[in-house]
Amino acid sequence: MIEGAEEYWNPILETMPQERLRALQLKKFRRILQWAYEHSKFHRQLYTKAGLEPGDIKTFEDIARVPKVEKAMMRDIQRKDPYPYGDALCVPLERVTEFHQTSGTTGQPVYQPDTWQDWEWWSEAWSYILYAQGFRDTDRVFIPFGYNIFVAYWAGHYAAEKIGCEVVPGGVLDTKARILKMQELKATAMMATPTYVLAMADTARRELGLEPARDLCIRKILCAGEPGASIPSTKKRMEEAWGARVYDHAGATEIGAWGYECIAQPGGIHVNEALFLVEIEDLLTGELITEPGRQGKLIITAFDREAQPCIRFDSKDIAEWAAEPCPCGRTFRWLQGGVVGRADDITKVKGVLLAPSAIEEVVRSFPELSDEFEVVITRKGDMDDITLKVELIPEAVERREEVEARLVDQLRLKTNLRYNIEFHDYDTLPRYTLKAGRFKDLRKSHK
Amino acid sequence: MKHEAQREDVMVDKELLVKIDEKIQAIKKAALELRELSNGIQAVERNADRILASTKMLEINISDVLEILEISP
Numbered sequence: 001m002i003e004g005a006e007e008y009w010n011p012i013l014e015t016m017p018q019e020r021l022r023a024l025q026l027k028k029f030r031r032i033l034q035w036a037y038e039h040s041k042f043h044r045q046l047y048t049k050a051g052l053e054p055g056d057i058k059t060f061e062d063i064a065r066v067p068k069v070e071k072a073m074m075r076d077i078q079r080k081d082p083y084p085y086g087d088a089l090c091v092p093l094e095r096v097t098e099f100h101q102t103s104g105t106t107g108q109p110v111y112q113p114d115t116w117q118d119w120e121w122w123s124e125a126w127s128y129i130l131y132a133q134g135f136r137d138t139d140r141v142f143i144p145f146g147y148n149i150f151v152a153y154w155a156g157h158y159a160a161e162k163i164g165c166e167v168v169p170g171g172v173l174d175t176k177a178r179i180l181k182m183q184e185l186k187a188t189a190m191m192a193t194p195t196y197v198l199a200m201a202d203t204a205r206r207e208l209g210l211e212p213a214r215d216l217c218i219r220k221i222l223c224a225g226e227p228g229a230s231i232p233s234t235k236k237r238m239e240e241a242w243g244a245r246v247y248d249h250a251g252a253t254e255i256g257a258w259g260y261e262c263i264a265q266p267g268g269i270h271v272n273e274a275l276f277l278v279e280i281e282d283l284l285t286g287e288l289i290t291e292p293g294r295q296g297k298l299i300i301t302a303f304d305r306e307a308q309p310c311i312r313f314d315s316k317d318i319a320e321w322a323a324e325p326c327p328c329g330r331t332f333r334w335l336q337g338g339v340v341g342r343a344d345d346i347t348k349v350k351g352v353l354l355a356p357s358a359i360e361e362v363v364r365s366f367p368e369l370s371d372e373f374e375v376v377i378t379r380k381g382d383m384d385d386i387t388l389k390v391e392l393i394p395e396a397v398e399r400r401e402e403v404e405a406r407l408v409d410q411l412r413l414k415t416n417l418r419y420n421i422e423f424h425d426y427d428t429l430p431r432y433t434l435k436a437g438r439f440k441d442l443r444k445s446h447k
Numbered sequence: 448m449k450h451e452a453q454r455e456d457v458m459v460d461k462e463l464l465v466k467i468d469e470k471i472q473a474i475k476k477a478a479l480e481l482r483e484l485s486n487g488i489q490a491v492e493r494n495a496d497r498i499l500a501s502t503k504m505l506e507i508n509i510s511d512v513l514e515i516l517e518i519s520p
Contacts, residue, residue: 020515
């Protein structure tokens with residue numbers, strides 16, 4: 001057996017020296033660019049307007065000359081012929097076998113067509129993820145998620161099947177029924193948003209009298225949809241509650257599943273550099289960042305997606321390259337701390353740049369506080385005002401003043417801001433089952 | 448150290464990859480021929496399409512890499 005065959009989904013690609021990976025990426029970038037130029041009016045016009053033809057891309061550095069694609073551009077061309085995808089579609093409509101759409105959190109949803117080959121590619125990308133996280137054919141994987149129009153977990157389901165896992169779709173069950181089914185079947189792994197991982201543990205304890213770490217067999221959890229699994233304090237909460245290793249992954253409907261945390265848990269996520277090109281761009285200057293330690297915005301290309309190609313897509317995700325190689329032996333570069341925020345989530349409060357994940361990291365590091373919190377930003381006159389709503393767990397109610405003092409200190413240290421702290425009774429803040437809406441910027445409505 | 452060792456692995460296994468690629472191309476050729484022979488029989492044509500989609504994943508994992516291995520790191 002080839003060395004590494006048991007550790008890696010594809011040891012040839014995942015341990016390939018960086019020089020060769022760059023050569024592979026250039027070859028594949030040129031191929032997808034040529035494909036989009038020949039088959040999509042949208043892409044051809046975009047490149048022609050920039051005075052560029054696919055043949056102009058001769059070196060890796062030339063890639064930066066290719067115009068980026070913004071989500072807003074996709075919204076503009078869609079809902080037109082070929083309906084509903086518009087001019088970015090590169091295949092006849094008859095070849096489209098899958099429809100999904102973005103959640104529309106930042107505006108009108110973007111529609112995503114995929115051919116069957118694209119759909120195979122989705123599960124291939126997810127296979128790299130799950131295999132790196134130790135999912136094997138001995139696992140019984142429970143997916144406590146209502147499969148729907150969003151791509152989330154569909155590809156995870158098919159990839160788990162491809163790896164040989166036994167997959168249990170926990171779709172329409174409620175939370176208690178899902179927990180009991182996982183217990184009955186002795187499920188060994190699951191996939192969920194961090195918010196739901198914590199909510200399920202809470203429900204198990206309070207409504208079923210079960211301790212997930214003790215009474216269930218879940219030992220691997222793949223998280224998606226929110227940054228929590230890369231936020232150390234949130235990850236620790238999840239791992240302790242379930243007695244399981246919790247792994248992050250990164251992806252998007254328009255891009256694909258491009259990043260994953262591996263079993264070594266280095267404190268960040270690998271980029272799948274065989275299937276994707278990730279470039280990091282300085283938020284202010286647009287200059288490409290190749291050195292570790294400098295945060296920027298991720299510009300991502302999917303090399304093998306044919307129906308609606310994703311070429312230099314502005315993901316708005318914020319991250320930085322890690323300095324050291326990962327102990328897992330993969331040569332795919334990795335992002336220190338994972339995706340730390342989104343360019344459109346980072347907001348200025350009292351003149352200071354604030355990322356919601358920084359608040360989460362502080363709140364979740366306090367064992368005296370429950371999993372739930374809410375941040376509300378308002379404006380009083382010309383002044384921004386920021387309120388953090390938290391819940392003390394019943395055992396810590398007596399220590400409210402001491403907790404508040406430490407919380408204010410830590411928040412000031414980590415975010416350079418002063419907060420009004422509001423303590424709410426335990427179990428009174430909203431509970432979420434998918435992605436949480438904990439960050440509320442009400443300043444626009446106050447104008 | 449592990450990274451250096453793995454550079455060698457890739458070199459050593461090139462012959463194996465060539466053999467795998469030959470099989471991939473044979474499957475692709477056979478699936479395309481099946482498609483041609485289907486003569487409108489959906490049960491043949493559509494299943495041949497599925498084989499081709501899976502074959503593409505094999506190409507992504509193996510065939511695409513072959514010419515890159517010619518390049519000295």
